[in-house]
Amino acid sequence: MKDYAEKIQAHARELLAAGKVDCVIGYETGSDGVNARPAFVYRAEDVGRLTFDDTCTHDLVTYLRNRKGKATAVVVKPCDARAVNLLLLEHQLQREQVVVIGLVCPGIKERAWGQKGEALLGKCQVCAMHNPPIYDFLVGQPIAEEPSPDQRYAPVAALAEKSPEERLAFWQAQQERCIRCYACRQTCPGCYCTECFADRLDPQWLGIRVDAPANGMWHTIRAFHLAGRCIGCDECQRVCIMGIPLSLLNRKLEQKVDDAFKFRPGQDAQTPPPLATFNPGENLGVDGGHGC
Amino acid sequence: MTDNGYQPKIVGFLCNWCSYAGADMAGTSRMVYPSHIRIIRVPCSGRVDPLFMAKAFEQGADGVLMAGCHPGDCHYNEGNYYAQRRYALMRELLAFMGIEPERFRLDWVSASEGKKFSQVVTEFTQAVAKLGPRQGVRR
Numbered sequence: 421m422k423d424y425a426e427k428i429q430a431h432a433r434e435l436l437a438a439g440k441v442d443c444v445i446g447y448e449t450g451s452d453g454v455n456a457r458p459a460f461v462y463r464a465e466d467v468g469r470l471t472f473d474d475t476c477t478h479d480l481v482t483y484l485r486n487r488k489g490k491a492t493a494v495v496v497k498p499c500d501a502r503a504v505n506l507l508l509l510e511h512q513l514q515r516e517q518v519v520v521i522g523l524v525c526p527g528i529k530e531r532a533w534g535q536k537g538e539a540l541l542g543k544c545q546v547c548a549m550h551n552p553p554i555y556d557f558l559v560g561q562p563i564a565e566e567p568s569p570d571q572r573y574a575p576v577a578a579l580a581e582k583s584p585e586e587r588l589a590f591w592q593a594q595q596e597r598c599i600r601c602y603a604c605r606q607t608c609p610g611c612y613c614t615e616c617f618a619d620r621l622d623p624q625w626l627g628i629r630v631d632a633p634a635n636g637m638w639h640t641i642r643a644f645h646l647a648g649r650c651i652g653c654d655e656c657q658r659v660c661i662m663g664i665p666l667s668l669l670n671r672k673l674e675q676k677v678d679d680a681f682k683f684r685p686g687q688d689a690q691t692p693p694p695l696a697t698f699n700p701g702e703n704l705g706v707d708g709g710h711g712c
Numbered sequence: 713m714t715d716n717g718y719q720p721k722i723v724g725f726l727c728n729w730c731s732y733a734g735a736d737m738a739g740t741s742r743m744v745y746p747s748h749i750r751i752i753r754v755p756c757s758g759r760v761d762p763l764f765m766a767k768a769f770e771q772g773a774d775g776v777l778m779a780g781c782h783p784g785d786c787h788y789n790e791g792n793y794y795a796q797r798r799y800a801l802m803r804e805l806l807a808f809m810g811i812e813p814e815r816f817r818l819d820w821v822s823a824s825e826g827k828k829f830s831q832v833v834t835e836f837t838q839a840v841a842k843l844g845p846r847q848g849v850r851r
């Protein structure tokens with residue numbers, strides 16, 4: 421990864437100098453002097469700020485939604501690149517307005533203030549896509565992909581094996597802690613509705629009371645709105661100040677969608693999403709059965 | 713309903729064109745079925761945003777039934793197909809979060825199937841009653 425910064429800077433310089441984009445979204449070193457933070461570079465002479473290393477946790481694609489209609493370059497890891505495909509598929513982005521600087525990614529580390537993290541992020545430990553599925557410029561040498569590690573769904577299976585009462589108790593304990601800051605929503609590249617159901621007053625789907633049932637409703641609908649769409653960047657869980665394991669819900673749906681509909685979000689920008697299509701012959705659990 | 717007098721609350725989302733008419737048929741034919749179901753008429757099973765299911769449970773429902781036209785008979789051709797996919801995912805998610813899968817039911821009931829309607833409601837109400845009241849709801 422040593423030469424990544426240099427290559428990103430070179431692409432950014434060229435794009436900005438030629439006027440092909442008016443902003444490059446990348447990473448720079450943050451205020452603790454170690455960890456990266458998002459950087460928005462508008463002038464060719466400022467590209468020196470751009471860096472890349474194993475502290476670059478953010479999914480920068482989420483910032484593209486504020487730049488509708490303006491040509492933008494964005495630095496993406498393979499997981500983030502899937503978010504680009506998601507937005508293209510859902511017509512939230514026009515291909516010609518985004519320049520994708522895709523990185524081959526060996527994995528990102530846990531963050532700790534002022535120091536280098538040690539362990540790989542959970543999502544990187546079970547990552548099955550190290551090369552970006554979409555890019556205009558590729559940085560790094562492509563590496564051989566291996567099948568999804570078995571551990572990917574191990575935490576989901578462990579919880580699914582428990583009794584309904586135990587699962588309920590587990591989630592209630594999580595829901596009680598949620599402060600409904602909506603950081604999970606704000607950071608998600610797939611959460612772009614201008615009016616979230618959670619903010620609606622008429623009908624008011626979600627009361628302003630912050631208690632386990634209402635928070636559970638939030639967690640349920642947040643996860644469901646990303647069913648067949650979540651690209652698994654785990655940003656929602658990372659930003660949650662209360663440490664709520666939101667990825668468990670996302671993974672559960674991801675696994676189900678893969679099993680039932682053979683669909684993996686973000687792999688390309690063409691395959692119709694599973695909830696926007698159907699197969700007339702299917703039975704997914706009608707008549708009280710559990711078809712799928 | 714049960715020996716200890718527990719009365720389950722069931723919310724039923726019925727499509728206007730088939731299942732609601734099927735319920736009507738059951739009524740006009742004087743068929744007897746448990747009266748725990750609160751029916752909400754929707755234009756099509758495809759109108760049932762999974763949010764409705766989650767909301768019903770949040771508000772204390774013990775079971776949620778969804779019924780629409782048989783495949784191929786939907787008034788809007790394909791609403792029930794989309795409904796089925798959403799239902800299947802939402803049930804999976806809520807079950808993972810601790811709501812027993814027996815508390816959900818999706819069925820196809822046509823306007824002439826008054827008998828089927830009463831059967832589905834009876835079976836479902838019994839299954840839900842057996843589970844008892846839900847934990848973790850505001851009372």
Ligand code: SF4
Nearest residue numbers: 598600601602604660
């Ligand atoms: S980020 Fe965490 S605390 Fe904030 S709303 Fe989401 S789940 Fe709740």
Ligand code: SF4
Nearest residue numbers: 608650651653654656
């Ligand atoms: S739900 Fe979480 S993991 Fe999925 S795309 Fe959104 S932020 Fe990423």
Ligand code: FES
Nearest residue numbers: 727756780781787
């Ligand atoms: S109109 Fe009955 S399911 Fe669509």
